[in-house]
Amino acid sequence: MRAADREQAIIEEAVRFFAEHGFEGQTRELAKRMGITHSAIYRYMPSKEALIERVYEHVYLSRWKADWAELITDRSRPLEERLTQFYLEYVDRVFDYHWVRIFAFSGLKSFDITSRYLTIVRDQIILPACAELRAELKLPPPAQVAVSEREAELFWGLHGRIFYLAIRRYVYGTVTPENLDPIVRDAVRAFRAGVAPVLNDIVSEASA
Known part of the structure; x- marks a missing residue:
């Protein structure tokens, strides 16, 4: 060989x-x-x-798509549509036995695989999505009012809700729906429908 x-x-x-x-x-x-x-x-x-x-x-790095960052910031499409496409593609690429279990073991053993990967998620998805939602709701941009941890946690909550399906499937070994597409669509839709008043309050308090 x-x-x-x-x-x-x-x-x-x-x-x-x-x-x-x-x-x-x-x-x-x-x-x-x-x-x-x-x-x-x-x-x-x-x-x-x-x-x-x-x-x-x-x-990890080989499965991360460089154009996901561009997708999140493409204002020619509604944010709900962009997030839905991202998470459908994300599930397709990372919901894998090896990917998920190595991710979990890394966190438990304090290897920096988990933290390095989540930094990519934060910088290329979470924080840009915060700015995009503010733009859609006509709220002050991050350059004017900085994104707080509380605000970012709104999007981490969505991310965690979807990724928890992988944890259930590959770590806990419990039954999850075979077809995750409608689950992803429902999660993003519910998030977008309910996030506006919460974000308004967060940004208003930060601006005061």
Whole structure:
């Protein structure tokens, strides 16, 4: 096997291994599972931390679509429509056994995979969506009245509501609807229908 192919095989098997066993899983066990020597892994990865970094790139960064940020800020379409499209695509790309379980294990073991990924969500989705909703409601922009944690939590609540379906399915092992599209549409619709008066109050208090 070529070196590049061997390295890729190690990364792909590490994804499956860590999803099953968490990050306390030992690279020695990973090597045994692959039928290679322990030292063979370290010919390609200088440390376990470096291997975890490659897993992060393979599982998370490769599935993040660069045009999602542009979608959220496209004012030619209603925000509800934009959010619905984003979450339909998001569910399609990240509702995956390996993705979700590695995400959960990372948070429990204090690896920074979870925090780094959520920073991307915050910067490219949550905060821009706050600005877009203000524009739609004709409220002062963030440049005039800064977005508070309380305001951002409105959108984190929507994000968490949708992502919790993945936690139920892949971490808790409970039954979830097979077709999540109508669930996503309902969640975004309910959010948009009820968020306006709450956001008005938040921004008004911040402006006072």
